[in-house]
Amino acid sequence: MNKIVGKEYLSDKVVKFEIEAPLIAKSRKAGHFVIVRIGKKGERVPYTIASADPQKGTITLVVQNVGKSSGKFCELNVGDYITDLVGPLGKATHIENFGTVVCAGGGVGIAPMLPIIEAMKKAGNKVIAVLAARTKELVILENEVRQFADEVIIMTDDGSYGKKGLITNGVEEVIQREKVDLCVTIGPAIMMKFVSELTKKYNIQTIASLNTIMVDGTGMCGACRVTVGGKTKFVCVDGPEFDAHQVDFDEMLMRLKAYN
Amino acid sequence: MPSKEYLQAERNQPWREALRKTMKNKERTDLPRVKMPEQPPEVRIHNFREVNLGLTPEQALAESHRCLDCVDPTCITGCPVEINIPKFIKNIERGEILEAAKTLKETNALPAVCGRVCPQERQCESQCFYVQKLKKQAVAIGYLERFAADYERESGHISIPETAPANGIKIAVAGSGPAGLAFAGDMAKMGYDVTVFEALHELGGVLRYGIPEFRLPNTIVEVEIEGLKKMGVKFVTNCIVGKTISQEDLKEMGYRGLFIGSGAGLPNFMHIPGENLIGVMSCNEYLTRVNLMQAADPESDTPIHRGKKVAVIGGGNTAMDAVRTARRLGAEKAMIVYRRSEEEMPARIEEVKHAKEEGVEFFTLHNPLRYEGDENGHVQRMLLQRMKLGEPDASGRRRPIPIEGDTLWVDVDEVIVSVGVSPNPLIPSSFAGLEVTPHGTIVVDGETMQTSVEYIFAGGDIVRGGATVILAMGDGRKAAKGMDAWLKKTL
Ligand SMILES: Cc1cc2nc3c(=O)[nH]c(=O)nc-3n(C[C@H](O)[C@H](O)[C@H](O)COP(=O)(O)OP(=O)(O)OC[C@H]3O[C@@H](n4cnc5c(N)ncnc54)[C@H](O)[C@@H]3O)c2cc1C
Ligand SMILES: Cc1cc2nc3c(=O)[nH]c(=O)nc-3n(C[C@H](O)[C@H](O)[C@H](O)COP(=O)(O)OP(=O)(O)OC[C@H]3O[C@@H](n4cnc5c(N)ncnc54)[C@H](O)[C@@H]3O)c2cc1C
Ligand code: SF4
Ligand code: SF4
Ligand code: FES
Numbered sequence: 001m002n003k004i005v006g007k008e009y010l011s012d013k014v015v016k017f018e019i020e021a022p023l024i025a026k027s028r029k030a031g032h033f034v035i036v037r038i039g040k041k042g043e044r045v046p047y048t049i050a051s052a053d054p055q056k057g058t059i060t061l062v063v064q065n066v067g068k069s070s071g072k073f074c075e076l077n078v079g080d081y082i083t084d085l086v087g088p089l090g091k092a093t094h095i096e097n098f099g100t101v102v103c104a105g106g107g108v109g110i111a112p113m114l115p116i117i118e119a120m121k122k123a124g125n126k127v128i129a130v131l132a133a134r135t136k137e138l139v140i141l142e143n144e145v146r147q148f149a150d151e152v153i154i155m156t157d158d159g160s161y162g163k164k165g166l167i168t169n170g171v172e173e174v175i176q177r178e179k180v181d182l183c184v185t186i187g188p189a190i191m192m193k194f195v196s197e198l199t200k201k202y203n204i205q206t207i208a209s210l211n212t213i214m215v216d217g218t219g220m221c222g223a224c225r226v227t228v229g230g231k232t233k234f235v236c237v238d239g240p241e242f243d244a245h246q247v248d249f250d251e252m253l254m255r256l257k258a259y260n
Numbered sequence: 261m262p263s264k265e266y267l268q269a270e271r272n273q274p275w276r277e278a279l280r281k282t283m284k285n286k287e288r289t290d291l292p293r294v295k296m297p298e299q300p301p302e303v304r305i306h307n308f309r310e311v312n313l314g315l316t317p318e319q320a321l322a323e324s325h326r327c328l329d330c331v332d333p334t335c336i337t338g339c340p341v342e343i344n345i346p347k348f349i350k351n352i353e354r355g356e357i358l359e360a361a362k363t364l365k366e367t368n369a370l371p372a373v374c375g376r377v378c379p380q381e382r383q384c385e386s387q388c389f390y391v392q393k394l395k396k397q398a399v400a401i402g403y404l405e406r407f408a409a410d411y412e413r414e415s416g417h418i419s420i421p422e423t424a425p426a427n428g429i430k431i432a433v434a435g436s437g438p439a440g441l442a443f444a445g446d447m448a449k450m451g452y453d454v455t456v457f458e459a460l461h462e463l464g465g466v467l468r469y470g471i472p473e474f475r476l477p478n479t480i481v482e483v484e485i486e487g488l489k490k491m492g493v494k495f496v497t498n499c500i501v502g503k504t505i506s507q508e509d510l511k512e513m514g515y516r517g518l519f520i521g522s523g524a525g526l527p528n529f530m531h532i533p534g535e536n537l538i539g540v541m542s543c544n545e546y547l548t549r550v551n552l553m554q555a556a557d558p559e560s561d562t563p564i565h566r567g568k569k570v571a572v573i574g575g576g577n578t579a580m581d582a583v584r585t586a587r588r589l590g591a592e593k594a595m596i597v598y599r600r601s602e603e604e605m606p607a608r609i610e611e612v613k614h615a616k617e618e619g620v621e622f623f624t625l626h627n628p629l630r631y632e633g634d635e636n637g638h639v640q641r642m643l644l645q646r647m648k649l650g651e652p653d654a655s656g657r658r659r660p661i662p663i664e665g666d667t668l669w670v671d672v673d674e675v676i677v678s679v680g681v682s683p684n685p686l687i688p689s690s691f692a693g694l695e696v697t698p699h700g701t702i703v704v705d706g707e708t709m710q711t712s713v714e715y716i717f718a719g720g721d722i723v724r725g726g727a728t729v730i731l732a733m734g735d736g737r738k739a740a741k742g743m744d745a746w747l748k749k750t751l
Contacts, residue, residue, distance in 0.1 A: 024504060027503070041557070043563075086461070218525065219686060220526070220544050221527065221544045222529065226536075232529060251536055254538065259563040
């Protein structure tokens, strides 16, 4: 049982939680995630660790209310307990000084991008964050991102904030302007697919963090499997980050609909 | 093997001598073997309750008469934890059922589990005098074991093994499957301060997430774990050794030894076209959804496909468990697809029999080649290759070979792939210096179960790469002995 010690609405449907988890706070790295279960009948659902405070012994999760389980999560308040929480899971992001890194985060994908932006900056990279959302209210964590990114480009579908357009427009603008050494993309699968297609055209190495359906998160069930470079990989143990140009996004998009 | 002298001394106890004289051996061997009462197939396919109902006291008594209390009880050699089989059976015969249960617990921490899931026909019962010399059906050792263990549990007089005075030495266990539980029990008996860390949110390993309720009810496992708690064993769920706590953390926390019983959790796939379609999944995923996550319960948030035409690929216990589960979840057509013949099936005979009674169809000597889906990517049909048996391979089983050009399409809406598991690489990859085989199993000393890292011992499926509950427990016990000896030497 892990206690919720902080709750903040980043938008109508996006909640930031601070949760007591001292062991995880100490051992987690950028890119890691946890599996959460709410209630005795709850399912096991993955969320990326957006940040952690080892001194306080807490981790931060940013949860977008998209359905049943995330909805139950968002109803919890400070002082409530999370029935089960396990982690850190997955492989940590490979961080080094690549040069110029474009971090393309869409929607709730901005949250898991935050620790990567921070780590990439600290490793000496020039970090350009491209944040995209449908509309102004859904652009989350802008201030936090600004603390670490050298530049922040905001794109909204409806033009209500930043520039009007898709995330790919923002990324392409940077690519045409300067040399990009690495692109990291996190967001809805369809968005990552298009970012990947774009950077492939320009031959820019790209990492995507995949958000497949999971059960155990430890490599035991294979629910999370995807095809990468023609081989079956388990996102929870082999990922969640993969070479985006090798990922079969169409298969992944299909598999995400397994229980809809 | 327990020493001959010890077995002899026990056998020479006056009560046993007296008991042997109450009946002629001829009378004993003329008795028929009991039949396990079962839920009728047409009833049980609509529920998840246990299929085997357990012997009645009268049946248990009748069966106990069959055991000849042999001078040389060969049955014991067939039991990986060397239960004193005649002693426990004779205790049933004289009506001392709680004593029988105690005898079981001398060497087996989970008798109610083993009585249910051991492949007895290949272990203890295969070595019974009846089979070896009389060519008759073995004494029903497993049924009797279950009877005594259930009797004890239901009586409420569960004996908690005595523990030596606490020695304050902290020992960690990774994994709460049978290997970890057996290890923890033996170490606690010796006075160690044992903590079991489990990655999942429930305890028991495969006993919990793999083997279904209708073969092994969760309450049985829970009661056994309660027993360990009473002996002072501590349990921490949601904690992955190597991830949540590292090698260094364990040292910092003061643990002097670690036992790894992390199982063989990685499901194998066949890597054939269409295997990633929706509705195709590993047996682990299917059984975990149903057993661990209770997906069949309408109140549970975890979803499950309820296929009408379900194919399970494989012929092991896991495959039988999955296909019988599918039947209970409403499959009208539930199929086993296995590339060899029924004779080569690794599943327990009882499971195959039960599956057939429940209307499961067997496509033996068939192997899937590909799956095809509908426009939404949901599996729709599978192409099967007919096979025949060729020469025996390295394992001694006849090798299945395809019959060229002989294929058929079968409609399916769910496919469960049950073609074995590999060791989970999680622990080996996070512990520096831990030697593993090319198959990913951890290398240990066969006697002590010590790994290449001095303070780490290992056992069960992570060492064997997939075996049985009782072998995993045997490993746990050996490792406890090994670690105790090593600690005494080094501390
Ligand atoms: C590695 C990883 C990191 C993630 N990080 C975040 C994050 O930081 N913040 C965030 O908001 N979201 C994150 N997600 C996505 C999040 O897990 C899903 O949004 C969430 O599971 C949806 O559940 P739901 O019941 O609310 O949605 P619904 O739309 O109601 O889901 C319908 C059904 O689909 C299944 N399902 C869909 N996605 C998943 C999943 N990922 N795991 C298990 N079952 C699933 C469930 O069975 C569910 O019942 C992450 C996913 C992954 C794999
Ligand atoms: C469906 C099915 C049916 C079976 N039927 C039978 C049968 O009828 N008879 C029989 O004898 N055998 C049967 N078996 C085989 C038997 O269950 C296994 O051989 C046995 O459970 C192995 O025990 P174990 O303790 O090594 O591992 P497991 O039972 O696999 O337990 C390992 C535990 O360790 C946990 N773990 C893994 N990594 C970590 C970590 N890093 N930190 C903490 N915890 C961790 C896992 O979550 C798991 O709970 C069956 C297996 C399956 C899957
Ligand atoms: S533990 Fe298993 S092998 Fe040993 S006697 Fe019992 S049923 Fe037989
Ligand atoms: S071999 Fe068979 S008859 Fe002999 S003691 Fe063992 S169970 Fe009894
Ligand atoms: S979630 Fe089960 S293997 Fe990845």
